[in-house]
Every structure is written in structure tokens, then in C-alpha cells.
Amino acid sequence: MLPGALVLGTVAGLGSYCEANDETVLAWLFAGVLAPGPVPSLPLYLHGYGHVLAAAYGALPGVPWLGLLLAVLLGAATGLWFAVLDKLLRPYLRPQPLVLALVAFFGVAWLEHWLWFSHARVPLLLAGGAVLYAAQRPGRWGPLLVALVALVAAWLVRPGLAVVGAAAAVPAAVLLAGGWRRAAPALAGAALLLAGATGAAALRQTPAEAQTQAHDAFFARVLDFEQLRPQPRNSADSLGTTAVGLWLLGDSTAVNDALARRAYHFDAREFFGRTVPAKLVLRAGLLVRDYFPVLLALGVLAGGVARRQGPQHRRGARGFWLVQLGFAGALVVLAGGFKLPPRLALPLLDFWLLANLAFWLEVPGMGHVGAGPMPLPPALRRWGAVAALAVGALYAAKTGHRCLVLGQERARHERALAELAGRTAGRVRVLAGTTDLLKSLSPFRAYNLGPGPVLNLSGWAAHDASQRALCRALTGAPGQADALRRLARAPAGRVAWVLAAPEAAWLNAAALRGPPAQRWALRRGPALAADSSLHFYSPGAPGKPLARPTSAR
Incomplete structure (x- = not known):
């Protein structure tokens, strides 16, 4: 009941905003807004x-x-995590302090997910x-079955991220189970299921899907990870590398495998x-x-565990510090070598926080590594x-400011989308540089651009193949370049071109x-009244007078 009430309070009171444009793009692909019809499969x-x-x-x-769908799955994740926390904290806290502790965890470590x-x-x-839920209840088939079903549901969203989440849960899972042997059924079951599902998907992968994944990996190395640098050798290469930098990835005559090599x-x-x-x-x-707040909590818990460790506890201390090194190293590798956006950073910090909490509390099987919450002097408790x-209070103020900024951004983007839909309805819309309009939208509203x-x-x-x-x-036309050429020669009023200046220059x-x-x-x-960075454009022959843009009505 408590997690559900907190989630409903967050969504109803603060709102829910898309972190990136992915959710709206995905919804529009599945709905057929960005394709000839609903797209049932994405690689x-x-x-x-x-x-x-x-x-x-x-x-x-x-x-x-x-x-x-995503809200149901995230709600299931919320329920599993809070069931784990409740079982972990209940032996140490009376009902009211337990509720306060769970609310505090939600406020600083979970609210952002919604x-x-x-x-x-x-x-x-x-x-x-x-993984955490099953490991905390060793020897019971019911929790293990629930965990396996949840793993399948997670894998079906993004296989790679499901594997990362299961791996990040291992330290806390071992602690919650009381050791590697008791955690083995949950960990082995999760590993076998994820490996089997990934292997089966690889065997069923079509050449087109494999090519799409290879292209996506290349674009990620350039645009997300900054691992590859452009070094064009001629004007065609310069055109292609500029297109990649602008995320104009659909023209295969400019952006292709030869360019990547x-x-x-x-x-x-x-x-x-x-x-x-x-x-x-x-x-x-x-x-x-x-x-x-999460970083401070990690430091406080680490200090609490370190205080209890003496020469006789070196083995337990070694495990604790290896976990700290592992999480810190993972964050450094991701942030430096790859990418660490908030949607990845906070989940990893949550796993780290739970592991440290399990170390600090005397979880079963850990013996002297944790000794439970040590009694603190009254003065220290008050100051704490x-x-x-x-x-x-500081984090609440920050969250309130974030909600204000996100709400203003959503209002601007919704106005721009409404204007775009109203001024271009019934025509072919060619858009470029407009993806930022899809950020901060509500995941619980169906947006569209009209007929x-x-x-x-x-x-x-x-x-994507759908394009x-x-x-x-x-x-x-078989490709984007020929299609744009034909659309540019279409009768006036049939096509509306809405572009940002850099993308228009590239076109x-x-x-x-x-x-x-x-x-x-x-x-x-x-320009669009709601977003002056976007303009209507009109096509014509180079060097000849062009027709006025067919935009205003």
C-alpha cells in the first residue's frame, strides 16, 4: 500500500516527465505515426x-x-524493492520509524524514477x-518463480539493461541471502534465464536486425560515448560526418558502412x-x-561499517571494500568510457545504497561484518x-525547482506540437531538428501531429527499416535521398517542411x-510561434525564385 500511495502522490502531485525523446518516438512508431502503419517489431x-x-x-x-505498460512494470519493480527493504528493516525499526525510513528512501532514491x-x-x-526479492527468500519456490517472471518482463524491454540490473544486484543479493551458497539458486536461475533468452534471440536474429544493431553501436560510439572522431577525407565524407553529428542518420548515400570505416x-x-x-x-x-543525499547516505553507511571493523574482522572488511571499489569503478568506467545518464546513474546508486545498508545491518550470514545499528549517544542522534x-529540505527544494522547470518545458513543447499539428494537418510533414520537442512530455498522454x-x-x-x-x-523511392528529391518537386501545399537551421543547411x-x-x-x-528555432521551408530549384512556404493558414 505504501509504495502505491507514494507513486500515486508523485505522479498526481509532481507530475511525470519523459527524460528523453525515446518514449514518444517509440510510441509513435508502434502507433504508426512515423511509419506507414504500426511497427510491431524494433531490433x-x-x-x-x-x-x-x-x-x-x-x-x-x-x-x-x-x-x-512501462508504468505497470516500474510499479512491479517498486513493489519488489520495497518488499525487500521492508523485510530488511523490520527487525530493527518499529512501525512508525519503518514507514518514515521507507518514505525517506522513496524521496531521495526512488522518486526520480517516476x-x-x-x-x-x-x-x-x-x-x-x-534478483534481490528471490535471494532474500532462499529455499522458497514462490518468490523464485515471481523473480523469474519479472526477469523475463525486464529482458523483453531491453535485454542488455536487464543483464546490467541483475549483475548490479549481486552484492546485495548475496548479503540478503546470507552467503553465496544460499543465494546460488536465485543467482543461477537469473543467469541461466538471461543467458538462454539472449542466446535464443541471437539465434533468431535476422541479417537486417543484426545490421541495425551494428549501425546503432557505431552511432553510439560516435554520438554517445565520444570514442570515435571524424576524420573526413573528401567532401562526401564531410557531408556524411556532418549528418551523423546532426543525427541525420537516414540517408544511406551519405551515412553508410563505408563512411564508418x-x-x-x-x-x-x-x-x-x-x-x-x-x-x-x-x-x-x-x-x-x-x-x-544518496552519496551522503553511502558515506555515512560506509563510515558506520568501518567503525565496527577491527583486526579480527579483516576478511569481512575486505568484502565490504571490494563492493565499494566495484561500484565506484563501474560508475567511473561508465561515465568516462561510455555514458552515464541519470536513467542509469540513479539505479546503480540504488543498488550500491542497498548493499551498504545490508552491510551495516547485521544481515543473516554476515556475522561480524555488520553488527546492526549501533546505539548512538543522544546528542549525536539529535544532530544526525x-x-x-x-x-x-534542500533536496525537496531542488526537486520542486526541477518540477517547475520540467513543467515549463513541457508546456512549451506541447504548444509547439499543437501549432505544428494545426498548421500542417493533412499534408506530408518533413521534420528535422525537432526531436527536442519530444522531451519532458507526459508518458501518460497520447500525443499526435494530426492527420x-x-x-x-x-x-x-x-x-530504422520503417523509415x-x-x-x-x-x-x-527506395531511399531517403530520392524520396526527398521527389517530395521537393511535389505540388505546392502537399508537403510541409519544418526544420532547424543546421539541418536545413545540411539538406x-x-x-x-x-x-x-x-x-x-x-x-x-x-518560424513557429512557440519555438523560434524551427522554421517552415519551401523547396525549389537552386538559383530560381522559390514559392512562399506553405505554412500559414
Whole structure:
């Protein structure tokens, strides 16, 4: 009851905002907004849910099916985690302090998962929560079965993130079970299930899906991890690398495997000497700013465990400090070598916090490593309570400010989407540089751009197979470059071009390729009233007067 009440209070009182544009893009793919029809299968996302979501959106497109599905799964993860915490803390706290402790954990370590909504949080927390729940109840088939079902549900969202979540739960799972032997059934079951599911998916993977995953991995190394640097050799390479930098990934004549091999390289000296330190400094500051209550709690618990350790407890101390080193090392590797967005950072901090809490409390089987909460002098308890209240108040103020900023951003983006839908309804919409409008939207509202197909040139979905199918459906052209050329020659009023300036400049450069008779150009027109960075454009032949943009009505 308590977790459900906290979740409802958060969503109803503070709101829920999409952390990235992924959720709306996914919903629009499943609903057929960005494709010729509902897309039932995506190589990277929601493997087992795609057909159900596509059918649901086809039947009732006005219902936010993806947001509801993710909310159910995140709610299951919340229930598992709080069941684990309740069982862990109940021997040490009376009912009222126990409720306060659970509310405090939700406020500083869990609220963001609902406030800043992301599908990536779901498999991490659900898979990890499943392992923790089963390990805490060793020898019982019911909890193990519940955990395996939850693991499957998590894996079907994002297999790789489900594996990361299960792995991050191992230290706390061993502590909660009372040792490796008692945790073995839960850990072995989780490992076998995840390995089997991943292996089966690899065997069933089609060449097209494998190619999409390879392309996504390359784009991640360039755009997310900053591991590969562009080194164009000619004007065609420059056009391609500029397209990648703008997330214009759908034109296979400019962005392709040959470009990846020829125009990008890994410079170890540059990466480890400059890029990694800069990323670490930036991420460290953001972690302290965003999660200082969790970091303080980790430090306090570590200090509490260290106080109890003497020469006779070296073996237990070694395990504790190995766990600290493991989590800290994982955060450093992810932040420096890869990417550590909030949707990954806070779940990992939650796993670390639970492990330290289990060390501090005398969990079964740990013996002298933890000795339970040590009695504290009254003065220290009072000052500790004052400090906790001060930290909580500061974090509450920060959360309130975040809600205000996110609410204002959502209002701007909703106004821009409504204006875009109203001024372009019934036409083919060609969009580029508009993906930021999909951030901070509500996951529990079904957004749309009104009647008419939408060809979105920006973002990770631009290189999905559904976009090639959309180009064929709109123009009969096999690829994006030919499709855009044909759309540029469409009768006035049939196509609305809404672009940001950098993307429009790239399209103009790309349109000059080929024979002179096939070239075209875009001229900027009026801006959206709700977002002055986006303009309507009109196409025409280079160097000739162009028709006025068909935007205003």
C-alpha cells in the first residue's frame, strides 16, 4: 500500500516527465505515426511487447499504451524493492520509524524514477529487484518463480539493461541471502534465464536486425560515448560526418558502412588524455548536484561499517571494500568510457545504497561484518536528525525547482506540437531538428501531429527499416535521398517542411549532389510561434525564385 500511495502522490502531485525523446518516438512508431502503419517489431527495444503495443495502438490510438505498460512494470519493480527493504528493516525499526525510513528512501532514491520517466530505468530496476526479492527468500519456490517472471518482463524491454540490473544486484543479493551458497539458486536461475533468452534471440536474429544493431553501436560510439572522431577525407565524407553529428542518420548515400570505416578513427591518446577526464569531471559534478543525499547516505553507511571493523574482522572488511571499489569503478568506467545518464546513474546508486545498508545491518550470514545499528549517544542522534532534515529540505527544494522547470518545458513543447499539428494537418510533414520537442512530455498522454504522414529525418529512428518503408510508401523511392528529391518537386501545399537551421543547411548541401536537373534547394520561411528555432521551408530549384512556404493558414 505504501509504495502505491507514494507513486500515486508523485505522479498526481509532481507530475511525470519523459527524460528523453525515446518514449514518444517509440510510441509513435508502434502507433504508426512515423511509419506507414504500426511497427510491431524494433531490433533494439521492447522485443516481446511490440506486437501487443502495435495492436493496442491500432485499436485505440488515443490511449498512451506504452506509458501505461512501462508504468505497470516500474510499479512491479517498486513493489519488489520495497518488499525487500521492508523485510530488511523490520527487525530493527518499529512501525512508525519503518514507514518514515521507507518514505525517506522513496524521496531521495526512488522518486526520480517516476518523475523523470524513462523506459531504460524499467529493466534495470525490475531485473535487479527480482534478483534481490528471490535471494532474500532462499529455499522458497514462490518468490523464485515471481523473480523469474519479472526477469523475463525486464529482458523483453531491453535485454542488455536487464543483464546490467541483475549483475548490479549481486552484492546485495548475496548479503540478503546470507552467503553465496544460499543465494546460488536465485543467482543461477537469473543467469541461466538471461543467458538462454539472449542466446535464443541471437539465434533468431535476422541479417537486417543484426545490421541495425551494428549501425546503432557505431552511432553510439560516435554520438554517445565520444570514442570515435571524424576524420573526413573528401567532401562526401564531410557531408556524411556532418549528418551523423546532426543525427541525420537516414540517408544511406551519405551515412553508410563505408563512411564508418573510412572517416572515423579511435585516437587513444585523445580519448584517454582529454575526453575521458573531461567526461569524468562533468559527470562527477552532476552526480554531486543531483544525488547528494544518496552519496551522503553511502558515506555515512560506509563510515558506520568501518567503525565496527577491527583486526579480527579483516576478511569481512575486505568484502565490504571490494563492493565499494566495484561500484565506484563501474560508475567511473561508465561515465568516462561510455555514458552515464541519470536513467542509469540513479539505479546503480540504488543498488550500491542497498548493499551498504545490508552491510551495516547485521544481515543473516554476515556475522561480524555488520553488527546492526549501533546505539548512538543522544546528542549525536539529535544532530544526525537535524542534518538529515536539512539535507532532506534542500533536496525537496531542488526537486520542486526541477518540477517547475520540467513543467515549463513541457508546456512549451506541447504548444509547439499543437501549432505544428494545426498548421500542417493533412499534408506530408518533413521534420528535422525537432526531436527536442519530444522531451519532458507526459508518458501518460497520447500525443499526435494530426492527420497526414510524418517523415522525421532526425534521431535514432531515422535509420530504422520503417523509415525506408515510409519513403517508399510516400514517393516510391527506395531511399531517403530520392524520396526527398521527389517530395521537393511535389505540388505546392502537399508537403510541409519544418526544420532547424543546421539541418536545413545540411539538406541544401546534400541536395546539390547529382546531375543539375535533379538538384533542389530550401528557402527559410516563418518560424513557429512557440519555438523560434524551427522554421517552415519551401523547396525549389537552386538559383530560381522559390514559392512562399506553405505554412500559414
